[in-house]
Amino acid sequence: MSAVSGEVNVRVAVRVRPLLPREKLEGEESCVRVVDQCQLVIGRERAFTFDHAFGARNTQQELYNACVRPLIDALFEGYNATVFAYGQTSAGKTYTMGTCNQEDLLPEERGVIPRAVADLYATVRAKQRQHSAGSVAGSRHEFRVTVKVTYIEIYREEIRDLLDSDRTDIRLREDDQGNTILCGASETLCPTEDDLLACLETGSAARVTGATQMNEASSRSHCVFCVTVTQEWTDKLSAGAQQQLQSATPAVRVLLCQLIRAIILIAMIGTDFQPVEKWTVTEKGCGHSCL
């Protein structure tokens, strides 16, 4: 997040969901209070401070605006971003991230991923308009954006491609610089917002679910929704600008035809009854590369 706030690379938000109707019927009461925008209190006096604290009344929009919206702008400046939801079963990860069935939801209930997708394509459209208006004096720049998505889940020791079930040999490897690389997963090209949302929907429907004592429709896997955005500027220079370019230094020439590649990685962690030490794939994939 350094691109956004200029302060820190990782920011942590906590969200307290409202009690569910079933919990209210069973007479449960909340023992957690959000006391201001950054702090919550458990019981009477155990206070914890976060970068953001959201209570039962805070909306999806408020959470998105505070935690995720700035990352979309940073993405177009060439930064990578990760949004990572973590919590016990029924804490509200699926709801917050927006990987549940979207048809059942009111528009204001849409989660982080559909909102991020909408903002991403709105930014692309705005940039394309700006570039087709020939905003750079003496030249016309052609601006091209490519959006691709990979959607996988990690269930027990296996990585499954949620967008192409025929792919079975998906592996996590480490390159010579220590980066974690996902090999063998499909990358789907998404020219439009609807294409990307369709991938979110089909992939989410293919996830492993089951019932836990606290959540009837519990996601039993960890999942990673990864959107890669490539921006390209191709120069269509006027004769005058071409002449200028000939005499420009190599550094300026590079600036006039640049390519920025950025990636937004939205990850979600579920919980399962497996002992933690058995989740080696998960530890490597999420613990090292996402945070």
Ligand SMILES: Nc1ncnc2c1ncn2[C@@H]1O[C@H](COP(=O)(O)OP(=O)(O)OP(=O)(O)O)[C@@H](O)[C@H]1O
């Ligand atoms: N902020 C919220 N406002 C209203 N309802 C919510 C909120 N957060 C979660 N819920 C509801 O709580 C229930 C459990 O949430 P959810 O399925 O997102 O949990 P989860 O953390 O993904 O659980 P699991 O790890 O078992 O998959 C769902 O019925 C969901 O609609």
